[in-house]
Amino acid sequence: MAAEREVRRTQGHRVSVPASTLDGEARSASPSRGAPVRRTAAHASRRNRIGLAFTLPALIVVGAILAYPLLYLLYLSFSTYRPLSSAEISWAGLDNYVRLFTDSTVANSLAVTLQFTLASVLIEIVLGTACAILLANVMLGARGRGSRIAARLLGSAYIIPFAVPAVAGAYAWRMVLDAQFGAVNAVLGTHTPWLVSYPMLSIVVIDSWKMMPFVLFVMLAAVMSIEPSQYEAAELDGAGAVRQLFSITLPSVLPVMVITAAFRAVDAFTKVFDTVFATTGGGPGDATRVFPLLIWRTAFTHLDFGNASAQAIAALAISLVFGGALLFTQRRNAS
Amino acid sequence: MTISYAARKRLGVNASALVLTVVAVVMLLPMLWMAFTSIKPDSGIFSKTPLRWPESLTFDHYANLFTQFHFGTSFVNSTVIAVVTVVVSVVVGGLASYGFARYPFRGSGLALALLMVARMVTPAALVVPLYVIMQTLGLLNSVTGVIVGVTVLNLPFVIWILKPFFETVPREIEEAAELDGLSPVAVFFRIVLPLARPGIMTAVLYSFLAGWTDLLFPMTFITDDEVMPLTSSLLQMQTGYKIYWGELMAGGVVLTLPAVILCFALQRYLLRGLRTGY
Numbered sequence: 110m111a112a113e114r115e116v117r118r119t120q121g122h123r124v125s126v127p128a129s130t131l132d133g134e135a136r137s138a139s140p141s142r143g144a145p146v147r148r149t150a151a152h153a154s155r156r157n158r159i160g161l162a163f164t165l166p167a168l169i170v171v172g173a174i175l176a177y178p179l180l181y182l183l184y185l186s187f188s189t190y191r192p193l194s195s196a197e198i199s200w201a202g203l204d205n206y207v208r209l210f211t212d213s214t215v216a217n218s219l220a221v222t223l224q225f226t227l228a229s230v231l232i233e234i235v236l237g238t239a240c241a242i243l244l245a246n247v248m249l250g251a252r253g254r255g256s257r258i259a260a261r262l263l264g265s266a267y268i269i270p271f272a273v274p275a276v277a278g279a280y281a282w283r284m285v286l287d288a289q290f291g292a293v294n295a296v297l298g299t300h301t302p303w304l305v306s307y308p309m310l311s312i313v314v315i316d317s318w319k320m321m322p323f324v325l326f327v328m329l330a331a332v333m334s335i336e337p338s339q340y341e342a343a344e345l346d347g348a349g350a351v352r353q354l355f356s357i358t359l360p361s362v363l364p365v366m367v368i369t370a371a372f373r374a375v376d377a378f379t380k381v382f383d384t385v386f387a388t389t390g391g392g393p394g395d396a397t398r399v400f401p402l403l404i405w406r407t408a409f410t411h412l413d414f415g416n417a418s419a420q421a422i423a424a425l426a427i428s429l430v431f432g433g434a435l436l437f438t439q440r441r442n443a444s
Numbered sequence: 445m446t447i448s449y450a451a452r453k454r455l456g457v458n459a460s461a462l463v464l465t466v467v468a469v470v471m472l473l474p475m476l477w478m479a480f481t482s483i484k485p486d487s488g489i490f491s492k493t494p495l496r497w498p499e500s501l502t503f504d505h506y507a508n509l510f511t512q513f514h515f516g517t518s519f520v521n522s523t524v525i526a527v528v529t530v531v532v533s534v535v536v537g538g539l540a541s542y543g544f545a546r547y548p549f550r551g552s553g554l555a556l557a558l559l560m561v562a563r564m565v566t567p568a569a570l571v572v573p574l575y576v577i578m579q580t581l582g583l584l585n586s587v588t589g590v591i592v593g594v595t596v597l598n599l600p601f602v603i604w605i606l607k608p609f610f611e612t613v614p615r616e617i618e619e620a621a622e623l624d625g626l627s628p629v630a631v632f633f634r635i636v637l638p639l640a641r642p643g644i645m646t647a648v649l650y651s652f653l654a655g656w657t658d659l660l661f662p663m664t665f666i667t668d669d670e671v672m673p674l675t676s677s678l679l680q681m682q683t684g685y686k687i688y689w690g691e692l693m694a695g696g697v698v699l700t701l702p703a704v705i706l707c708f709a710l711q712r713y714l715l716r717g718l719r720t721g722y
Contacts, residue, residue, distance in 0.1 A: 163543025
């Protein structure tokens with residue numbers, strides 16, 4: 110997707126080539142769309158049926174387990190369902206939606222999620238891009254077998270935070286940040302309860318720690334694909350390292366940076382859960398009750414499914430609008 | 445004083461390497477702290493000088509995981525969830541992805557776009573209706589419910605990640621095989637799958653991680669110790685009265701190691717997935 114490139118073929122057909130074919134595993138992209146395959150109506154409808162048959166299992170699964178529950182969610186959002194007081198699901202009209210706008214926890218949660226998203230994506234993009242540029246520098250500058258292996262190992266180390274399951278990472282950070290027995294306080298000689306005193310900062314740092322490597326590796330591919338001849342020409346013109354960074358490197362990777370930031374933002378907004386649940390738990394008070402956590406708490410702590418469903422619908426609407434806009438702009442840029 | 449160009453360049457590379465090493469070490473510290481804490485005796489964990497190397501190291505916390513916190517069954521449950529997620533996602537998703545890549549049909553563009561949108565569904569929004577449905581079906585407290593939730597959120601990702609790989613398989617090979625009398629399904633399993641192996645490995649890795657690391661579905665659906673995977677078992681070490689820090693850290697290590705080892709072993713595919721899938 111982001112890295113998929115459209116290549117114009119001589120026959121005038123568009124063939125998309127995945128990044129994999131560009132990083133050393135070149136395979137012949139099929140030119141046979143122009144080959145003499147008979148294009149009769151019967152042939153076309155047969156291909157149509159085959160295509161449908163291949164995709165049918167997936168469409169059934171997604172339809173049954175995603176589309177149906179989401180429709181059911183819509184129904185629940187117009188209902189009152191509190192399993193603790195009554196097992197009955199009764200019609201509530203727009204009550205749950207009215208509460209979306211009158212309940213201050215909803216507005217607060219949206220604000221918290223927005224802060225979290227902006228801060229963590231900003232840190233991830235800045236640090237990730239900086240590290241990617243440094244790593245590309247090291248990898249391209251490595252001479253000899255030994256230093257090349259060292260450069261690879263250095264890059265591999267950054268995989269770890271990304272590979273660590275979010276819950277495990279969250280608990281590791283909790284121990285690191287613990288007021289009495291944590292490493293950070295031991296080094297500083299303080300007893301700061303970080304998760305209580307600086308809850309938002311804490312979850313932003315933890316999320317950035319986990320997702321910065323993702324940005325790093327995406328940006329690394331972008332930096333490495335810049336033509337070396339551009340730098341050689343700049344050097345002949347006497348441009349220094351700083352000048353090269355701002356005139357060649359950053360402008361070249363800017364489009365990838367923007368797309369990556371947008372995808373990260375949608376992801377951060379919709380999927381942040383484990384990290385917050387296992388560290389601050391949304392607190393203190395509701396200082397870090399991000400939106401997915403609010404939905405979950407409303408449903409499974411307060412056992413108010415109707416209200417939770419309306420919140421969930423709101424979350425879906427938000428991600429649909431942002432995600433849709435993102436896809437639309439990306440598609441328009443690609444064509 | 446002037447420094448030669450080559451020397452300046454050398455200096456730049458070394459400085460970059462130094463900065464990156466420092467950042468990498470800092471980023472590894474939380475997990476190292478977790479591992480270190482897990483092998484400290486309780487007196488070393490709850491000490492005024494937690495940085496100091498304890499007098500003795502112990503694997504008691506790891507032993508407790510299996511005697512007090514049913515980690516043996518949890519490990520099996522996590523494995524079952526991850527493996528079934530992999531099989532279902534890759535078979536069903538692979539077939540669909542191939543259909544989309546090779547046999548575009550009327551409405552397939554729309555279906556693909558909808559699958560893309562499905563990737564942006566908030567898992568916490570899906571878990572609410574799915575909980576009520578699973579309750580009606582009697583599938584709460586079973587790994588099936590968790591597998592269903594994880595797989596449906598993973599499937600769109602697998603379809604998108606595999607599509608470019610199927611598109612690069614030369615069409616002539618498939619056409620030749622079809623002329624030889626192989627059915628499209630046979631072509632897919634016998635010819636295309638082996639050729640798209642890098643893509644399949646990428647899908648396998650990400651599907652495994654999705655199943656192995658998921659917390660939301662098990663913590664919502666499962667209350668029975670015997671069916672819990674590792675992720676939600678970890679939450680049990682934090683009770684209202686006490687947090688079993690030693691066991692929690694040991695459990696975190698047990699949960700983390702398989703994921704990290706797998707990511708290192710399949711590093712190429714991990715990085716490729718980052719570039720094509722997101």
